[in-house]
Amino acid sequence: MPNLTIDGRSVEVPAGTTLLEAAQRLGIYIPRYCYHPKLSVSGSCRMCLVEVEKAPKLVTACSTEAAEGMRVLTASEKVRQARRDVLEYLLINHPLDCPICDQAGECGLQDYYMDYSLRKSRFEAEDKILRQKRRAAGPYLMLDNERCILCTRCVRFCGEVTKTAELEVMERGDRSFIDLKEGRALDNGYSLNIADLCPVGAFTSRDFRFKARAWFLKRTPTICLGCATGCEIEAHHYEGTIYRLVPHPNAETNTWLCDHGRMTYKAVRAGDRLGKALIRKGLIDLEPALRETATRLEEAKGAAAVLGSPWLSVEDNAALARLAKDSVKTANYCFDFSAEQGIKDGILVNKDPAPNTAGTRTVKALYGGLSLEEFTGLLAGGKIKILITEAKAYGLVKAAAEAAGIRLIIFARNRGEAPAAAYAVLPYASYFETEGTFVNYQGLRRMTAAAVEPPQGIKPLWAVVNKLASYSGAELHLDSAPRALKDMDF
């Protein structure tokens, strides 16, 4: 356990700790481009140079291990001068096209220039070496080699995390640039992490391109519902529109976020998002649709069934269970879902595509119900006339329900999700618009947060259920999400 002092403060760190990490423990920030806590050390950008007493030259804090008795200075004049010089080098050939660069506002060059340099360039624009401007480098990424500072974070990410090794530094010296094989696309399923990793505007997201300025975006921490892994994310939004999802690194689940997960926000503003209900494919306000649905339920008395969904929150599943028990007053309901769970690709993607299979177990524990097998058998048996469920969960019993010609009441957010044969399609708020509890494959209980407002008149699923019950003559008193969780034992 070496003991050292950094800027006059002493700290003891485990052997093998680098100066950069040791400084971090003291809350001292050392600027860096190539260093990334989850990638191997490269030491190529030279931005983290610090002064070590008795060392003949400045050393890179990211690659120098702390040693007993070291006296490190991170803000001496010599260090500050080195940072100015390194920035000058990095900016020699930089195009300074910040006004049209998506990275502006979250750019390492801009930030450190303001922090450490503020010096006028000594190089003429016409002397700059021009490199290739933007081109698509895959389905999600734009590559602008002119803005690149060759930190190689992207190269190491592809080599060490996805192990696909698409990228390399080609050529040499001031002619070098990042490239991949001609004709090959950067489509390893995690490519958008490179846009996050890239400290400058070399790799930017094609999806986010020119959509919003980084400094206008509000950040709401929430979770990704793309699969059972349940990664922590941040939704970046502005004036009621989500523009991108980025990972919120945490020890339990994720440092990164997969491309599939990042695109899940698209459904919120998709063209087929339901702002009204559908009865026999015709758009209709929610209230009359609920009255209509209540009437059909009344007609089918004793022959109605309710199926929960591993794509819905615990609250919404609980509301459906209450609907079955206390309003429809039937024992024909099922909250029994199981799927093989675990990381599929060694990084993040789960074998179970549903985000809340584990969460439905708590609903089942409290309310019981049929097993999925029994429930499917019941549907196939022909005694059931009407089925209430969520669009994706319907997929699990589709064959049986179709064969028996059952009338379908489907909860869906987008028209494309709902089966064409549905009698009624009831819209509800997406989990970017309302809170919901989800339990991931490890049993971690996490909440979504409302980043944006739902379309006008659209309510959370539990509230829609509450209303449907009251039209059917039963008050469930589900007036808030926590009320839906009443008696729930986590």
Added chain:
Amino acid sequence: MPFKLTEEFRETAARIRARYPRADAALIPLLHEVQREKGYVAEEAMDELAKFLELPYSRVKAVVTFYTMFNRAPAGKYHLQVCRNISCHMAGAPGLLARLREKLAIGEGETTADGLFTLSSVECLGACGAAPVMQVNETYFENLTLEKLDALLEDMRHGRLLTGAKEK
């Protein structure tokens, strides 16, 4: 023309590979071997080598493009490689390059129509003490002046200069 590693090459390659503890260590010697055989390292050769050594293609390409010693296209009979690094630069390399461009009427990276000359500027040749230096195929010509360069060109034009592998 699809490139295939010949059985003969595979044998040599396996022998070279066995000398090193790791596959990537054998990459440069094998690239030299390809260049010796074909005169240059083609894209397809990079692909084949990557498969042979179980390295990513990008790694092979990065190494080939880093070193100016590897030709990525067939070169002329005489490959003129003028050092552009600091010692040679200060000792007059830019003048040599300008003279060659003018006399051969080609730019760097280009080959004359008769296939006789290819002109390149290259990184340090490790002969700074004798700057400026030009390497022609495998042979160094040191302490060059414009006059010496003109004489050399004449010799090459008349086939009076032996510079290594090419004049077999």
